Amino acid sequence: MGKHILVISQYFYPEQFRINDICTEWVKKGYKVTVLTGIPNYPHGKFYKGYGLRKKRREKINGIDILRIPLIPRGNNSIMLALNYFSFVVTGFFWQLLSKLKADYVFIFEVSPMTQALPGVWYAKKNKIPCYLYVQDLWPENVEVVTGIKNNYIIGSIGKMVDYIYKNCDKIFTTSESFVKAIVKRGVNEARVENWPQYAESFYEPIKEANKTEIPHDGRFNIVFTGNIGQAQGLDLLPRVASILKSEGYGNMICFNIIGDGRFRETLKEIIYQNKVDDMFNFIDRQPPEEIPYYISSCDAAFLSFANKELFNMTIPAKLQSYLACGIPIVASAGGESKKLINTSQAGFCTETGNENKLVNSIVKLMHLTENERNLMGERARLYYEENFDKDYLLNKMDKFFQ
Template identity: 30%
Template sequence: MMVGDRSDRVTVASNTAGAFAPALGSGGLRVLVLSQHFWPESFRINEVVVSLRAFVNVEVLAGQPNYPMGHTFKGYRATGIGTERHPLGYMIHRVPVVPRGRGGTLRRVANYVSFVLSALLFAPWLTRGRRYDVIFVYANSPVLQGLPAAFLKRLKRAALVIWVQDLWPDSLEATGYVRNKAALAAVATVIGFIYRRADLLLAQSRGLVEKLRELAGSRVPIVYHPNPGDIAMMERCTAGTSAIAMEPSCFNVVFAGNLGAAQALETIVACAETIVDPSIRIILVGAGSRATWLREEIARRNLRNLELAGQHPPEAMPAIFANASALLVTLGRANNLPLTIPSKIPSYLAAGRPIIGSLDGEGADLIRGAKVGFSVPAEDAAALASAIIEMRNLPAAKREAMGAAGRAYFEQHLAPAALAHDLVQHFHKALGRSGQGGT
C-alpha cells in the first residue's frame, strides 16, 4: 500500500494510553487484536477489525509499518513506541521492528524476532491499566507473534484465539527461507508451544485443521473460519477510471497481491512467453521480494505481454478489478501450500470477475466447484497459457456468468459482516473455555 505523509495521524504519548475509552462497538467484549502487520499496510486484518467494531470494542497491537517495500512508512519510525488513533477512532499500539529491507533471510528473521521481543517488552507498558477479554492473533507470517500473545493472555487474564493463515514451519521450507531440518524442527516445537496456549485455533481453510491438530495436540479446539473479502470490493467494484491503463481491445488478465516465493511467479513468466496472441496481456499489481527478479526476466526475455504495474492503494483496486477481463491467482505446490486458500480469492469473488487459477488444493476446488472460472495444476505454465486462451475465446456472456457466480458465492459464504458475527461467537466460546468469563 502506498502512503504519503500521515498528516491525518493522531499520535498519542505512551504515558496517556490508558486514558482512552475503547473503540465504539455495540458489544461488551474487549478485544486486543495482535498483528505484526496492520494499517497503513494492506492486510486482510484491517477490514476484519472494521467489521468487528460493529460487535465488540477493539484495539490493536502492531509493529511499525514497513511492508512490502521494506522501509518504514513516512510518518513512522522503526524505533517508535506509542499509541495512535486510527481515523475510525480505535487505538493502535505500536512497538519497534527492524524493517524487512530487501527481504533477505537474515533481515526477515530480524524483522520477525524484533517484533516478538518488542511486543513482549513494551506491550505490557502500552496497555497497562487496560483490560481485555480476548487476545486475538492474526497469525500470518510470522506465527511467532503468538509468543507475546500467550504472555498477554496470562497478564490480562484473557482468552487467546489464534487465526492461523500460514502453516509454519512448512511455509518457511516451501518458500526456501529455511531449509535446515534442525531449525525447522525447532520452529515446529515453538509453534506447538504457542498453539497449546490458545483457547481456540481458527483455520483459514479446512485443509489446515488436521495439520494444526498435529502441532496443537488434542486439547485445543480447532474451527474452520475463512478469510472474508474486501468491504470496498463488495461496495464499489464497478467499472470506472482505472489507475492502470488497460487497452479495451485487449484481454487483460490481472494478478494482484504479494510478489513472493510462494506465488510461483516463474509459472507466470513461462506462461507469458508461451502466449503469442498480442491481444492477451498479463498485468501484475503489487510488490514483494521477487519484484526485481520479475522486472529483470521481463527485460531479458523481451516479454511485451507481461507488465509490472507496481503497488496501488486499496481504494484503487475495485476499479482495477472491475476493468480486468479476468483475475489470476497462482500458488506453488511445495509441501502444504495447497492446504491454504490465497487471501486474494475472496476479493476476486467479490469483484465479480472470472478467475483463472494455477494452484492445487482447496483454492482450486473452490474455483471449480463454484463455477467461477478455470483452474489448472500448480506450476504448469503450458496449462495456464491454455486456460487463459480458452477464457479469452469464451463468449462474453459466459465470462460474465462466471463473475456473477463468484459474486453470489462471496455473498453467501464470505461476506465480511456475517463472518465478523461468526468470529464474535468464536470469541464467546473461547471465553467460556478459558474460564475468564467476560463482561
C-alpha cells in the same frame, strides 16, 4: 462499552491486511479494540514516511487504539528479515511485562511470522484471559517452503515453539479445512480448531463501467494479478506462458497486468525481459485497497498462482475471495483448496500448479468465450462469494466467542 479485545498483529494499517477491516467492524459492533503492532515497513522493508522509533507510536484510527512497539525493519535480505521477526518478539515481551492494559480477550492475527503470537500468548497467560489465534500461514511448513531451510534442529525448534503457542491458545481459527487437519495432526484437540474463512472488505464488488486508465484499453484481453509479488506466488510461470502465447500468435492479443509490490517484483521484471515478452506485461505500483476493485473490473479475467509446493495446496489466499467478490472470471495455476473452490464455484479455469502449457490452454479458452459466457462466470463467482464468505455471517459467527 463492550468487551475489550487486544489484537496482536505485527502488521497493521497503513500496511494492508484484512485484520484492518476486522478491527474496524468490531468497533462498529461496540467492542473496544486495541491493536499491538509494529512500525509499518511491509513490504518495502523500510519505515513508512511519517513513522519511526519516535514518531506516531500511538494512533487512533476508526476508533481503534493502535500501539506500535519498536522493531527492526525487514530490509531486503534474510538476515534483516530474521531480525525483524526477532525484534517484535523481544519488544513484545517487555511490553506485556510492563503493560497496565486491561483486556478481556487476546486475538492474534497470524500471518508469517508465527513468532508474533508469543507476546499475545504471554499477555493472556499473565492476565488469565482467553487467547484466540487466527492462522493464515502454517508453521513450520511455511518456513521450510519460503526459506528452503531443511535443518532438522532448526525446524524442530520452530515446531516446538508452534506447539507451545497452540497449547496456550483457547481457540485456533484457520482459513481452510486443510489447515484444521494439519493443526490437529500436531496433537491439538479438534474441538479447539475451527475453520473461519476470510471475507473480502465490503468495497470488493463488481464495478460497472470501470475504466482505469492504467489498464490498456487497446482491444487486448486483460488479465490482472493483485497483491504481494513474492516467490510463493509462483509468478515466474507467467513469462514462460507469455513466450508460448507469443509463439502461437497471441502476443499482441493478451496483456498481463501485475498490480502490487514485493521482494520478487524486480526479479520477475528481469525474467520477463530475458524472455522478450515485456510488451505483454503492464506493471502497476501498489494501490490503496479501495481502488483495487476498479482495476479488477477494468480487466477481463483475474489470475492466481502458487509456487509448486504441497503447503500451498492447503492454502486459500485472501485474493481469491477478493476476485470472487468482484465477480470476475478466474484463471489459475493452483491445486488443493484453491482449485476445489474455483471448480466448485464454476467461476473460471484452474490447472495444475506450474504447468505452463495447460495454463496457456486455459487462457486461450477463456479468451475465446463469448462476452456473455464470461459474464456468466463472473456472476457465478459473485454468487458463490455471497453464499460462502458473507462478511456479516462470519463476523456474527465470531461474536459467540467474545460473549
